[in-house]
Amino acid sequence: MADSLRDQLLKSGLVKQVRDEQRAKPASPLPRGNRPPQGKGKPQVPQQRRDRGEMDLAKAYAIRAQTEATERKRAEQEAAEQARLKRERKAKVQKLLEGQAVNKPDADHVRHFEYSGKIRRVHVDADQLAALNEGRLGIVQQGGRYLVVSQAIAEEVRSIDPHLLALLVDPQAATDDDGVPDDLMW
Structure with missing residues (x-):
């Protein structure tokens, strides 16, 4: 029970057989410098290229946030302007209507x-x-x-x-x- 799976595979001879099959495969047609990396996980991207990509993404988020803030500010200014114009029209109408109504309380x-x-x-x-x-x-x-x-x-x-x-x-x-x-x- 103390034997690990690796040890058990080595004892059974399966691991040796797989290694022999890999050696028997023909060589890859790609030159050695263009082969994909043999390590686990994602292919490694050079550090300089990865940093530049992250900066571009950060710049894009910053530009988007700035654009949204500008649009929000413009919309608020337009709403404030519309409210101001509405208040001015309401005040003009109220001043115009002072004493001009001819409603009668005893109308039938x-x-x-x-x-x-x-x-x-x-x-x-x-x-x-x-x-x-x-x-x-x-x-x-x-x-x-x-x-x-x-x-x-x-x-x-x-x-x-x-x-x-x-x-x-x-x-x-x-x-x-x-x-x-x-x-x-x-």
Whole structure:
């Protein structure tokens, strides 16, 4: 039991037989300097070549990290610029709308309209309802509320930020027999 596998193979004569077969093989057609290495594992690469390859890989990772950081910084700057512009537009609209809303707290009619893919409503009186339908008044969304404003104010809001204009009927729009403009048809 103390004999190793090597010792057992030597005693049986198998190892000697393998060595004899290797000696009997013809010589390799490659010149001696071009033969692959005979050692175990990966072929040995000269140290200088291996170091240069690792430096190239390290450089590639550094360049990639630098590029990603630059892109991330640029995206953050663009987002900050967009936020700044949005704040400026919101401030302009808020200043424009100060004292311009003609909403009435005791309004008894409801005017429904589509805004942001949903049906919304605003309470108006009979005169405001007629003016909204004729395009003399418009509806602007500000701070979660819908404000009834004059046509001129609604047009100015449209020029500043078109997304805030909730409703402004075009009096020049063609209408069918039922009185509903063509662009409001389902």
